Amino acid sequence: VLSLGADVLPEYKLQAPRIDKFTILHYSPFKAVWDWLILLLVIYTAILTPYSAAFLLNDQEEQRRRECGYSCSPLNVVDLIVDIMFIIDILINFRTTYVNHNEEVVSHPAKIAIHYFKGWFLIDMVAAIPFDLLIFGSGSDEVCCL
DSSP: OOSOOTTTSOHHHHSOOOOOTTOBOTTSHHHHHHHHHHHHHHHHHHHHHHHIIIIIOOHHHHHHHHHHOGGGSHHHHHHHHHHHHHHHHHHHHTTBOEEOTTSOEEOOHHHHHHHHHHTTHHHHHHHHOOHHHHHHHHTOOOOOOO
């Protein structure tokens, strides 16, 4: 079970796929590492967002942020990088193969895009919107949003 030899791999992994130049195989090492990175960023966001809302947002911090700018705080810069990584993940998902109901690897770019658009695209898009940057740019006095 722990080895990835030919005896335990699904049939589609044994076949040589015909893919475009910029298409990513869903079972490639790059995609596995990328998915782990995105998982870590989701955990970071799930922990740090409530922590920031509860303990870091106060009137003094807000006043300093308005005087210095958005990029003055290292935490804001890290959050912006995380948001950019989520947007890159959306682009990668539009180019990643998937397995259809017949256990065939689908590598046609249009079919991949339609499959992703019908599935996780809306959830990923809403999650990737940098709400803190939008609120900062609006000049609103709101310190926290839901």
